[in-house]
Amino acid sequence: MDELSGQDISKFLEKGLINQDPNVKAMAQSGRLPLDDDKYEYFYHSVRTPKELASINRKGVEAGKDGKVSLSKDEIRERGGGFAIVRVPRGQAVEGVDVVEPNLKYRKWTVPSISKDDVVGVVKMVPTGVGNHMIREDELAKFALENPNHPDAKDLPKKYQKWFRLK
Numbered sequence: 001m002d003e004l005s006g007q008d009i010s011k012f013l014e015k016g017l018i019n020q021d022p023n024v025k026a027m028a029q030s031g032r033l034p035l036d037d038d039k040y041e042y043f044y045h046s047v048r049t050p051k052e053l054a055s056i057n058r059k060g061v062e063a064g065k066d067g068k069v070s071l072s073k074d075e076i077r078e079r080g081g082g083f084a085i086v087r088v089p090r091g092q093a094v095e096g097v098d099v100v101e102p103n104l105k106y107r108k109w110t111v112p113s114i115s116k117d118d119v120v121g122v123v124k125m126v127p128t129g130v131g132n133h134m135i136r137e138d139e140l141a142k143f144a145l146e147n148p149n150h151p152d153a154k155d156l157p158k159k160y161q162k163w164f165r166l167k
Contacts, residue, residue, distance in 0.1 A: 024141050024164055031138035033073065033085060039104045040087040043071035043109060047079040053122055056084050061114040068110040070098070082124040082136070086114045090142065127157060140164075 019084070034042045045061055047053045061069045061084065071093060076083045093109035100106065126132040144164035147153060153161070 004095055024145060028141035030078070030121055030141075031076075031083075031085075031136060033080060034087075034120065036090070041073075041090055041093060042085060042087050043093065044068060044076045044083050044087050045071055045072055045114070046076055046083045047081040050124060052079070053082045053084065053124055055120055056116070057122060058110055058116065060116040060119060061086065063113055068112065069114055071109040071111065073109070074107060080125065080134075083121060084122045085120040087118045087120055088114065126160065 007009075016134050020133075033044060036042060047056065063069055071086065071088070078128050088109075088111055093111050095107060098106045098108040123136055126137050126140060127134055132161075140160060141164065144153065144160070148164075153164075156164075
């Protein structure tokens with residue numbers, strides 16, 4: 001890896017990216033899908049409610065009415081409640097197509113269930129403090145790291161301002 005130049009370091013300093021809380025950095029990276037390895041493939045599983053996300057932490061992911069758990073590698077969809085990152089033993093997920101509407105198709109994978117031990121992490125949606133608008137917690141952490149003095153940072157919920165040391 002190339003060393004950072006003085007100019008690059010000053011840019012990081014200006015953005016407040018150096019000496020930030022490691023927990024905030026970890027949260028900013030929490031929504032990234034790990035790379036597949038020899039043993040496991042990694043997927044997103046989206047949920048509609050925060051209650052469903054909390055249940056995944058306790059019990060894993062149970063099959064829906066169709067007897068399957070739907071997974072994605074490409075994107076996070078229907079994330080009203082957030083999403084989980086899960087691992088599946090290599091070769092067990094069945095690839096298929098999700099037809100959302102005519103001429104709109106997505107790749108999807110299915111498995112019968114996912115144990116709580118195979119839940120790698122969860123990312124929840126949090127209120128922005130403005131109406132009913134929500135934001136992914138990892139995206140909120142990225143914003144806080146890159147824009148600590150941005151005017152919009154003043155509108156974040158108080159607990160996040162304190163956690164991200166914006167206040």
